Amino acid sequence: MSLMLTPAKTVLKPLQIGHIAIDTPLTLAPMAGHSNYALRHLCRELGGCGLVCTELISSSIVKNSRKRALQRFDWRASESPVAVQLFGVEPHIVAEAARVVVDHGADIVDINMGCWVPKIAKKGGGAALLRDVKKATAVVDALVKAVAVPVTVKVRSGFEDGVVTAVPFAVAAESVGAGAVAVHARFAGQEHGGAADWEVIAAVADAVSAMPIIGNGDVHSGPDALRMLQSTACDGVMVGRAALGRPWLFHHIEHYLATGIELPEPSRAERAKIALRHAQLTLETTRLPERVAVLELRGQISKYKLDKPGSARVRNRLVRIETSADLEGILHEVAAASD
Numbered sequence: 001m002s003l004m005l006t007p008a009k010t011v012l013k014p015l016q017i018g019h020i021a022i023d024t025p026l027t028l029a030p031m032a033g034h035s036n037y038a039l040r041h042l043c044r045e046l047g048g049c050g051l052v053c054t055e056l057i058s059s060s061i062v063k064n065s066r067k068r069a070l071q072r073f074d075w076r077a078s079e080s081p082v083a084v085q086l087f088g089v090e091p092h093i094v095a096e097a098a099r100v101v102v103d104h105g106a107d108i109v110d111i112n113m114g115c116w117v118p119k120i121a122k123k124g125g126g127a128a129l130l131r132d133v134k135k136a137t138a139v140v141d142a143l144v145k146a147v148a149v150p151v152t153v154k155v156r157s158g159f160e161d162g163v164v165t166a167v168p169f170a171v172a173a174e175s176v177g178a179g180a181v182a183v184h185a186r187f188a189g190q191e192h193g194g195a196a197d198w199e200v201i202a203a204v205a206d207a208v209s210a211m212p213i214i215g216n217g218d219v220h221s222g223p224d225a226l227r228m229l230q231s232t233a234c235d236g237v238m239v240g241r242a243a244l245g246r247p248w249l250f251h252h253i254e255h256y257l258a259t260g261i262e263l264p265e266p267s268r269a270e271r272a273k274i275a276l277r278h279a280q281l282t283l284e285t286t287r288l289p290e291r292v293a294v295l296e297l298r299g300q301i302s303k304y305k306l307d308k309p310g311s312a313r314v315r316n317r318l319v320r321i322e323t324s325a326d327l328e329g330i331l332h333e334v335a336a337a338s339d
């Protein structure tokens with residue numbers, strides 16, 4: 001164990017993206033339907049999360065319908081630094097949208113080149129941009145020229161199975177001034193299945209000169225994060241699904257990287273208290289009608305796994321809640337339980 005401590009300390013160094021120094025090299029992945037203000041705030045509040053990113057926002061909507069766009073602008077100055085993720089295909093449209101989100105306080109503009117969802121990929125956006133490195137680089141170039149804040153890109157290993165475009169793309173993106181690239185080490189067709197291939201992250205980190213590379217895919221714990229940092233020489237670690245229902249995970253990873261010690265998971269009652277905070281933050285800040293927010297919370301709060309082992313009682317109640325009072329009642333009950 002002591003052999004692990006020295007390298008662990010050296011990997012816990014700040015992440016520098018352009019002029020922004022991020023104290024901990026751990027970032028919350030953008031996740032549509034989840035990484036809203038409440039989750040982002042909670043991950044920062046519980047510690048260890050250096051950078052958060054919004055859910056993806058359509059550049060066309062930002063350009064064409066300011067009213068609809070503003071409904072999606074849920075970030076606040078208090079969570080700075082925050083990256084705002086845009087998707088789009090046409091460089092001038094993405095650049096115009098970037099100017100708008102920067103005017104509204106985005107510290108970093110991130111461009112989505114990882115989404116595999118047909119609605120986005122069919123139009124040539126998301127991961128489909130990686131089919132043409134030149135075109136993808138033109139989007140980054142336009143963005144870098146349009147805004148004074150750092151521009152980052154979230155990519156997959158590549159679009160076509162087995163064709164690793166993340167490497168040539170990252171090199172090209174660095175040459176036009178990108179501030180960082182996050183690599184989700186799966187091909188688009190893998191969606192979220194199979195194991196992430198961290199060798200792609202290592203290849204990207206090896207190919208670029210100085211631009212930070214953030215590794216992403218299948219990090220669930222401090223030891224996973226350490227393995228990713230050490231085996232790929234990436235500069236930061238992005239965590240997605242494992243943080244759903246576990247917003248304390250960043251604090252646990254940071255603690256492990258600093259000490260080599262894994263903290264125990266919170267008890268059922270502690271998890272319920274954090275889930276309650278999550279629900280309250282959502283209800284206080286959401287721009288959705290309360291009923292819609294409550295329906296979204298059904299799934300989000302179920303991720304906290306609030307049942308006793310072998311039981312599904314709490315989950316079965318959570319998936320039927322209709323009002324915030326129903327939800328808060330269940331969470332108060334579990335938070336007060338002593339088992």
Ligand SMILES: Cc1cc2nc3c(=O)[nH]c(=O)nc-3n(C[C@H](O)[C@H](O)[C@H](O)COP(=O)(O)O)c2cc1C
Nearest residue numbers: 029030031032055056114154184217218239240241
């Ligand atoms: C529900 C869900 C929504 C996601 N939405 C986005 C998104 O809006 N933008 C994006 O770049 N990636 C999105 N992703 C991909 C994640 O950011 C991340 O790359 C992926 O989950 C792999 O990381 P993980 O193994 O830590 O979960 C999403 C993933 C999930 C599970």
